[in-house]
Amino acid sequence: MNAIEIVITLPFFPQSETRGDSWTRIIILGPPGSGKGTRAKIMGKLYDLPVVTTGDMLREAVSEGTELGKLAEGYMNRGELVRDDIVISIVEDRMSKPDVVKGFILDGFPRSVEQAEALDRILNRLGTALDVVLYITAEQETIIERLSLRRSCPKCGAIYHLKDMLPEREGICDECGGVLVQREDDKAKIIRHRLEVYEKQTFPILERYERVGKVRQMSGEIDIKEIPDEIRRVLGPP
Numbered sequence: 331m332n333a334i335e336i337v338i339t340l341p342f343f344p345q346s347e348t349r350g351d352s353w354t355r356i357i358i359l360g361p362p363g364s365g366k367g368t369r370a371k372i373m374g375k376l377y378d379l380p381v382v383t384t385g386d387m388l389r390e391a392v393s394e395g396t397e398l399g400k401l402a403e404g405y406m407n408r409g410e411l412v413r414d415d416i417v418i419s420i421v422e423d424r425m426s427k428p429d430v431v432k433g434f435i436l437d438g439f440p441r442s443v444e445q446a447e448a449l450d451r452i453l454n455r456l457g458t459a460l461d462v463v464l465y466i467t468a469e470q471e472t473i474i475e476r477l478s479l480r481r482s483c484p485k486c487g488a489i490y491h492l493k494d495m496l497p498e499r500e501g502i503c504d505e506c507g508g509v510l511v512q513r514e515d516d517k518a519k520i521i522r523h524r525l526e527v528y529e530k531q532t533f534p535i536l537e538r539y540e541r542v543g544k545v546r547q548m549s550g551e552i553d554i555k556e557i558p559d560e561i562r563r564v565l566g567p568p
């Protein structure tokens with residue numbers, strides 16, 4: 331079995347019996363191109379929860395000029411991955427802010443079992459815990475098609491799709507007028523590699539949360555119009 335098949339044959343995680351009163355602390359996991367970001371946004375609106383991404387947390391820390399932000403900025407400027415302990419401390423700061431007291435949808439964190447353990451400790455110190463881990467699944471072909479048709483704006487980061495989300499003017503960003511490009515890592519050969527890396531990183535995290543019955547799966551392939559209903563079905567009413 332090659333690595334990609336594992337995505338598809340991931341064992342079915344049994345659903346918990348009942349939904350708790352307040353399922354508001356949510357992690358969303360899913361391979362690149364699974365539609366994870368889209369779902370996170372829809373869930374945020376549906377349940378009135380902030381969507382917290384690693385990228386945003388890092389950018390906020392940098393723009394606030396905190397000690398951690400300055401440290402992170404050094405790595406980002408060099409094009410390196412920000413050191414794990416710095417990312418974890420930034421997550422800890424973010425989780426202490428008032429807007430996430432009622433809950434959050436965490437996207438892009440944790441990326442490793444170590445980070446997952448750190449998140450548990452952070453939430454535990456805050457007197458709370460994670461409610462649910464939502465895992466978005468999609469076939470490899472779907473992902474390759476989605477990502478290879480993706481175009482992004484290098485100036486403002488906006489994402490377009492040559493089938494589903496065209497810019498008003500061909501090749502030009504609606505937001506800022508920048509010239510859209512295909513990111514190097516959205517090309518098919520590299521996508522396969524990204525998926526393999528993603529699996530290797532993510533399966534141990536899923537296993538860990540599965541042991542405590544927190545994982546639920548959602549298809550990344552349903553029509554965008556049906557996503558809100560699917561979310562309600564899997565997570566329960568807002």
Ligand SMILES: [Zn+2]
Pocket residue numbers: 483484485486487488503504505506507508
């Ligand atoms: Zn732009």
